[in-house]
């Protein structure tokens with residue numbers, strides 16, 4: 001037996017413990033170990049029932065995802081799981097699966113093969129495979145409907161969202177919730193059922209419904225998946241697999257599921273989503289910051305500026321249980337900020353996200369103020385005032401004066417230099433950028449901008465804080481626009497150039513939306529406010545290099561007061577519900593402006609639109625990587641997926657470039673370079689990797705990344 005699985009016994013009850021930290025994944029050796037213990041138990045006359053439990057912090061979080069990347073043929077390495085599950089189910093002595101932490105994926109499938117399931121009240125149950133571009137591959141789609149019913153099984157397999165122990169009990173996934181000593185409770189349960197006939201999940205057909213009801217469930221699920229999970233393979237296949245449960249005997253259903261699982265496993269979508277899973281976890285690893293670096297406890301915080309960003313950040317802190325002062329310069333602005341926060345919370349209550357009581361508790365954690373008087377006690381300040389260097393510096397001078405030594409002084413700037421902001425203080429080591437994305441209480445991304453003096457403690461604390469706040473923190477360097485916005489510039493520049501050259505506004509947005517972007521680049525501009533970029537461009541105009549083509553359409557739209565959604569018109573026109581419609585007037589204006597500018601018009605294909613916009617992202621990303629402003633290509637991917645609506649199933653812009661082949665990407669960029677000039681100069685790193693036949697991922701591994 002492997003040391004991944006242990007067998008013990010307690011007065012006639014065998015206890016199998018899986019010990020494969022950190023999450024007891026079903027790595028090679030674990031299924032084999034369980035199988036061997038079952039053989040021993042079968043031959044041991046003194047054993048009356050078996051408890052199967054996970055050691056450490058959780059039951060089993062699923063198949064070992066790392067193994068999937070090693071599979072090259074049509075036969076998945078996890079195929080051994082199905083026979084093991086049958087062996088458990090066919091065991092003459094009842095098997096009670098005891099679940100704490102998570103029973104996810106293969107872990108859930110393992111649990112469902114047992115005759116009974118008991119759980120702690122905090123346990124979670126789910127088939128999250130779809131989030132990895134997969135479907136359950138060890139009879140999950142066949143056993144779950146038999147326990148929880150067809151409709152719930154479809155929902156769980158298609159959304160990947162877990163259920164808690166209470167719901168699992170109601171659904172029939174769990175038989176008992178155990179209070180007190182968990183193992184003792186599970187053993188007591190085992191004693192009660194020992195010697196009695198044990199139910200086999202695969203023979204429980206009572207919840208499989210009738211054809212008419214099922215047909216409706218599947219057609220609704222397909223319709224919803226086509227809308228909400230646009231372009232994704234796994235949700236559709238998960239529905240097919242659950243449908244098979246209602247139409248085929250168990251064994252045939254399993255074979256059908258297996259076929260679909262393999263189709264998903266070898267899809268680009270799954271490879272990309274698995275890349276995203278590991279990359280997200282990789283962001284927390286900072287090579288020069290040891291794991292044991294001191295973390296500054298954050299018991300209280302303050303936010304300067306109660307505008308959209310400041311208010312949102314105060315909510316994020318309050319939602320995570322951190323009390324926050326919210327400072328504004330004048331009462332009217334403070335009142336406006338608070339009113340927005342109140343209405344956001346009221347909306348969440350109305351939508352059933354949390355109760356009125358929870359909303360009130362959160363609101364109570366936010367203390368409005370017009371002064372810096374109480375700032376001396378806080379552990380962290382996040383400045384979110386208007387984007388202007390002089391103003392930011394004056395705020396930081398004040399913070400330096402009032403805050404206690406060791407307090408973290410963070411700026412939410414999206415473009416300005418953290419080092420210059422830090423220079424306004426006597427403690428640049430405490431200064432850092434925490435760049436939230438709008439709306440701050442919704443968007444998962446947090447760019448953490450390391451200044452040249454930011455201390456290791458301050459960086460490590462902010463990385464840790466991002467988790468507490470429910471964000472994905474990505475450490476970036478201090479360059480103009482940092483990583484996300486620096487890349488967004490060329491992306492949106494190309495979108496405008498394409499319109500200048502003859503593509504319609506709608507065609508540009510449609511091509512990127514068809515690619516999978518949450519929104520097209522021009523519609524995104526309307527959402528964010530075209531005036532924001534206009535103001536920044538005016539401020540930085542002196543930095544523009546003469547002779548380099550600059551887009552001009554958005555400046556013209558802004559000159560007409562067309563700032564986007566907030567003024568009811570931008571690239572599109574908007575009704576009072578902010579619903580977009582094409583605006584023929586914009587088409588007319590563009591025709592006139594480009595004619596005046598003498599820009600030749602031509603037919604532009606959807607492929608050229610996506611290539612120009614996406615390769616502009618990739619080229620800038622390669623420069624950022626080479627200059628060291630991002631730690632790894634995969635960090636850039638995580639930024640784009642969580643902050644800019646890049647489709648996760650494409651793995652992020654850098655991963656997407658890998659899948660296209662860097663040589664092909666570089667050749668296309670060179671082609672654009674010769675057609676459109678200097679802005680398309682291929683990034684040296686991209687050129688080098690393309691010549692060497694390498695990917696960004698290989699480059700990352702050479703630099704020490706593990707994702």
Ligand code: 3H9
Pocket residue numbers: 022023025061062063064065066076078079081102104105106107109128129132134135136137138140278281282
């Ligand atoms: C499946 O089961 C298919 C089957 O249907 C069919 C098979 C035939 N494998 O997230 P954390 C690592 S598909 C390998 O930071 P948390 C993770 O990379 C699978 N490694 O902790 C990290 O490593 P590191 C279906 C895994 O407490 C460390 O564990 N299951 C796996 O915030 C800690 O993870 C899933 O999709 C794994 N399955 O969250 C569940 N899981 O420290 C995926 C984790 O080196 N996992 N690791 O960075 C999760 O959702 C979360 O990890 C979990 C814990 C909620 C369990």
